[in-house]
Amino acid sequence: MIENFITLAIESSCDDTGVAVLSGRDSLLASVLSSQTESHSRYGGVVPELASRMHQEAMIPLLRDALEKAGIENPRGQINLIAVTAGPGLIGSLLVGVMTAKALAQGWGVPLVGVNHLEGHIFANVAADTRLKPPFISLIVSGGHTEVVLAEDFGKYVLLGSTRDDAAGEAYDKIAKLLGLGYPGGPIIDRLAKDGDPEAYRLPVPLLNSGKVEFSFSGLKTAAAAVLKDLRGGGQCLNINDFCASFQKAVVESLATKVTLALKTTGVNKIAVSGGVAANSGLRAKLSLLSELNGWQLFLPPLSMCMDNAVMIAAAGYNAYSRGIFSDLSLSPNPSWEIW
Numbered sequence: 001m002i003e004n005f006i007t008l009a010i011e012s013s014c015d016d017t018g019v020a021v022l023s024g025r026d027s028l029l030a031s032v033l034s035s036q037t038e039s040h041s042r043y044g045g046v047v048p049e050l051a052s053r054m055h056q057e058a059m060i061p062l063l064r065d066a067l068e069k070a071g072i073e074n075p076r077g078q079i080n081l082i083a084v085t086a087g088p089g090l091i092g093s094l095l096v097g098v099m100t101a102k103a104l105a106q107g108w109g110v111p112l113v114g115v116n117h118l119e120g121h122i123f124a125n126v127a128a129d130t131r132l133k134p135p136f137i138s139l140i141v142s143g144g145h146t147e148v149v150l151a152e153d154f155g156k157y158v159l160l161g162s163t164r165d166d167a168a169g170e171a172y173d174k175i176a177k178l179l180g181l182g183y184p185g186g187p188i189i190d191r192l193a194k195d196g197d198p199e200a201y202r203l204p205v206p207l208l209n210s211g212k213v214e215f216s217f218s219g220l221k222t223a224a225a226a227v228l229k230d231l232r233g234g235g236q237c238l239n240i241n242d243f244c245a246s247f248q249k250a251v252v253e254s255l256a257t258k259v260t261l262a263l264k265t266t267g268v269n270k271i272a273v274s275g276g277v278a279a280n281s282g283l284r285a286k287l288s289l290l291s292e293l294n295g296w297q298l299f300l301p302p303l304s305m306c307m308d309n310a311v312m313i314a315a316a317g318y319n320a321y322s323r324g325i326f327s328d329l330s331l332s333p334n335p336s337w338e339i340w
Contacts, residue, residue, distance in 0.1 A: 007081045007321075008066070008104070009314035010059075012097030013089030013117045014144070015040055015051045017058040018310035021070035025318060026127050030069035031311050034058035041183045045173065052092030059100050076108040083317020086114030086327075087337030088144075094333030102329050113317040114327040116339045120312040121274040122151060124305045127315035132272060132299050137262050141255060141283075142275030143169030143184070146215050148262045149340065151272075154319050159340040160262050161213030168251055169277045171217035175224050175247055179240060189244045190280050196245030201227055203250040205257070213258050213265075220250055252282045256290060263296060272299040279306040 004023060011018035015036040021029040036054050040046050072078050084101035087094060098114070105112035122138045137160075138149040146163040166174070169186050176185020181192075204223055206216045224247055231238050259271060271291070277283060284300055291298035305311060320326070 005080045005318070006072070006078055007083055007314045007318045008075075008079050009083040009115075009310040009317055010097045010101050011085045011117075011120070011308055011310040011313045012055045012059070012093050013085045013087070014093055014308060015046045015054075016308045017055050017062055018308060018313070019059075019062045019066040020310035020314045021066050021072065022127075022311065022314035022318060026130060026315065028127075028311060029071070030066045031309065032062050032066045032069065033309060034062055037184065044177055044183050046090070048090045048092055051090060052096055055093055055096040059096060063100075075104075079108055079110055081111050081113060081317060081321055082108075083113045083115050083313050083321075085117045085120060085313050086331060087116065087334035089117055089333070089335055091333060091335045094335060098331060098333045102331060106329060111321065112327045112329070112331060113320050113325065114331045115313045115316045115320065116337055117308075118145065118147070118149075119157070119339050120316045121145075122149070122157075122272070123316040123319065124274045124301045124309070124312040125272040125299045126154075126319070127311055128301045128305055129299055132270070135266075135268050136270035136272050136299075137259065137266065137268050139255065139259050139271065139273045139278075140275050141168050141273070141277040143167055143173060143186070145275060146217075146255075148213050148258060150262070150266055150268065155323055155325070157340045160266070161215070161258060163215040163217060165216055165218040166221065168215070168217060168255065169275070171221050171251065172277070174221050178225055178228060179243070181240075186277060186280065189248060190282065192241045193245040193248040193282060196239070196241035196243070198245040198249035200239060200242035201246035203227070203246050205250050205253045207254070208257060211261075213262050215254060215258060217251070217254075220247075220254075248280070248282045252280070252286050255283060256286045259287065260290065260294075263294075269295065270297040270299070274301055274306065274312075276307050279303050
């Protein structure tokens, strides 16, 4: 790699537009993000057509802002690599990012790397902490994903288990909707749970004794909905804080139990957590406690790196390019792209 290697990265897999500029492996020069949460909240979830249109509106202003913050006056002479999320994600959203990245790569005459969004999440912790090196277990947990991955090396991943149905973050959103709390539901439930009793309502921990690294949250959602229906039908008072705490306990126990199983079966003692649900205070506290008790090395990204962002894409793109992996201008988004 050349000295002062500069990577510009674009993330647009779902409803947040991100642009970042990274020097080398982890020296961040700029990171800017345009959130669409407020626009989608009125619909109770992400509207794909609206998301792609808003990415188009935000992209050029964000690029200019990022370059200015990074002190890049001559992109053609100073940028060495373009990295972009090429999947998985919403096809319309991905297209905006990929087409922009291809245009910049061609116009500036620099290499291009298409990055898998899930590998990007893995690299959120790599960008945040230089001590993290393979092998390690990665728990990727968000509104669209719940996977436990063994990172044998950078670029070499083994899927140990995933959800049979809903992702953990999706379950949070659905329960929040049933409670009338708004969207996105995860941060709201997490906040209310802090003042609640996790033992107040009996909710099942999904697949607790299955003996496999696997998840299922649709049954928990159904059980929670049944409890709410019984309470409301019987005219009983619902303590929302207690209910949120009870629901969160079930989700966190499920995630923590399967992470523990993955660490024990692989013999690896390092765990990195990423994705939007990695910001959940209950999950962070539970894994911190387990790590202290079991001697694990726990890597938790800063809250700003839990959500979709371009810093993680820049870090993953830089690493891929350093391993001789790059794309050409035929790069197309793949909404179902897997890395294992």
